[in-house]
Structures are given as C-alpha cells and as structure tokens.
Amino acid sequence: MRRDYFRILLIKVLLPAALLAQAPTAGKNTIFLRGKPVDIYFYPAARDSGEPAPPKILYTPGNAGMKRMAVDMAQKMATWGYDIYGLDVKDYLESFTSDNSKLKDTDVMADYREIARWITKGKTEPVLLVGWSQGAGMNLLAGLPAENKKVFAGMICIGLGPENVLGWKLADDIADAFKKMPNEPKFQSVTYLPKITVLPFYLIQSSKDEWTTLEQAKNMFALAPEPKKLVLIQSENHHFKNNVSEFYHALHEGIKWISQSSH
Numbered sequence: 001m002r003r004d005y006f007r008i009l010l011i012k013v014l015l016p017a018a019l020l021a022q023a024p025t026a027g028k029n030t031i032f033l034r035g036k037p038v039d040i041y042f043y044p045a046a047r048d049s050g051e052p053a054p055p056k057i058l059y060t061p062g063n064a065g066m067k068r069m070a071v072d073m074a075q076k077m078a079t080w081g082y083d084i085y086g087l088d089v090k091d092y093l094e095s096f097t098s099d100n101s102k103l104k105d106t107d108v109m110a111d112y113r114e115i116a117r118w119i120t121k122g123k124t125e126p127v128l129l130v131g132w133s134q135g136a137g138m139n140l141l142a143g144l145p146a147e148n149k150k151v152f153a154g155m156i157c158i159g160l161g162p163e164n165v166l167g168w169k170l171a172d173d174i175a176d177a178f179k180k181m182p183n184e185p186k187f188q189s190v191t192y193l194p195k196i197t198v199l200p201f202y203l204i205q206s207s208k209d210e211w212t213t214l215e216q217a218k219n220m221f222a223l224a225p226e227p228k229k230l231v232l233i234q235s236e237n238h239h240f241k242n243n244v245s246e247f248y249h250a251l252h253e254g255i256k257w258i259s260q261s262s263h
Contacts, residue, residue, distance in 0.1 A: 126152060
C-alpha cells in the first residue's frame with residue numbers, strides 16, 4: 001500500500017514536468033488533462049529563424065473539429081508568422097462526456113490554463129485565444145478567472161453564438177447537422193461576456209450567420225468590457241461564404257490589434 005502511494009505521488013509530481021518539457025511536433029500531439037488524452041494540432045509559424053517570435057495562438061474551432069475550414073484557418077494564421085496550437089473541441093468535449101460526468105465551466109477554465117502552460121513550457125508568455133463558433137464560447141470561459149488573465153493576452157471570437165455546450169456525444173452530430181443545439185449542458189455567452197475584464201476582445205461576425213442574428217451579436221458585443229472591437233463581414237453564412245478573403249483580412253488585423261493592445 002505504501003509503495004503504491006509513493007508511485008502515485010511520483011506520477012502526479014513528475015508527469016506535469018515531463019509534459020512541459022516536451023517540444024510539440026508539427027501535426028497531432030497528445031497531452032493529458034485530468035487523466036484524459038486530448039489532441040492538440042501544432043501548425044508551426046512560417047517565418048525566418050532570426051525574426052522575433054510573436055504571441056503563440058491557442059486556436060479552438062467549432063463542433064466539427066479540426067477539419068476543412070478549421071484546418072484552413074489554422075494554416076492561414078501560421079503563414080502570417082504565428083505558432084498555432086489547435087484544440088479539437090469535439091474531441092475535447094467527447095473525452096469528458098459520459099453518463100456519470102459532465103464538464104463544468106470551471107473545468108474548462110482550468111484545462112485551458114493547463115494547455116497554455118504546455119504551449120509556453122511554463123514560461124511567463126501570454127497566449128492569444130482564437131475561437132470559432134463553439135470555440136469562441138470556450139474562449140469566454142478561458143478568459144474569466146483572475147489567474148487566466150495573466151496567461152492569456154486577449155481573445156478573438158469568430159461567429160460567437162448565444163449558447164454553447166459543455167458536452168458532446170455521437171447523437172449530437174445529428175442535431176448539429178439539422179442546425180439544432182445538442183441535448184447537453186449549456187452555458188450562455190451573455191453570462192460571461194461582462195466578466196472578461198482586462199483582456200482585449202475582438203468579435204468577427206457574419207452578416208447572415210445561421211446561428212446568431214445581427215441583433216444578438218450586437219447585444220453580446222455591448223456586454224463586453226473595453227478594449228473591444230466588432231467587425232461585421234458581409235457574407236452568406238457561418239463560414240463567411242462569398243467573402244472569405246475579407247474574413248481573413250479581419251482575422252489578421254484582429255491578431256495584430258490584440259498583440260499591440262496587450263503590450
């Protein structure tokens with residue numbers, strides 16, 4: 001019994017240090033959060049070795065996971081010179097969803113802080129949050145605790161919805177396909193927006209988003225404290241159809257704005 005106790009103690013002490021020491025490799029990396037494996041996709045910055053390193057980006061796309069436009073977005077940001085660490089939000093939610101347990105908002109807050117520590121190898125180096133759809137909602141949770149405000153430089157929320165989920169099961173894919181909110185625990189964006197004080201907030205919204213009306217987007221933006229910016233893209237849907245180039249321009253400008261605002 002005594003030997004087992006010391007073995008568990010060693011794992012708790014040494015495993016976090018070992019994870020922080022690991023250098024990420026391009027592509028999929030697996031880290032452990034509260035004993036669960038979670039995938040982080042690393043897209044190295046396309047820049048000369050002599051150039052100063054800009055802020056690292058923790059990027060969380062929507063419920064579809066790291067595929068199609070979510071991957072395109074990560075690759076595009078990497079071409080601008082930023083190291084991108086993509087959290088597959090669907091994989092993350094599924095990892096913590098069971099009949100016996102569900103994610104709590106405080107779990108997400110702590111998990112994002114742990115991911116940021118892994119990204120920076122424990123150094124004091126603020127990480128910029130970029131989230132799309134469900135990932136935008138997760139940003140709000142990540143930026144709430146006082147200790148997280150020291151870890152994150154600010155947040156870009158793309159296509160932020162009024163409701164966000166704290167779980168995901170296979171059946172939820174069907175609901176999502178029909179533009180329905182899954183039957184999972186939820187949190188409201190308006191509850192957390194007024195509390196993201198200090199962190200710069202940059203909201204990018206499509207003029208014809210299927211999930212969020214213009215009125216909802218403007219009402220949510222009004223609740224966020226300064227400094228903040230709202231960029232409305234005239235486009236056909238949640239994926240910025242017919243105006244993707246303008247969306248990417250706004251995203252690039254938002255990253256630069258937060259980088260300057262957080263200095």
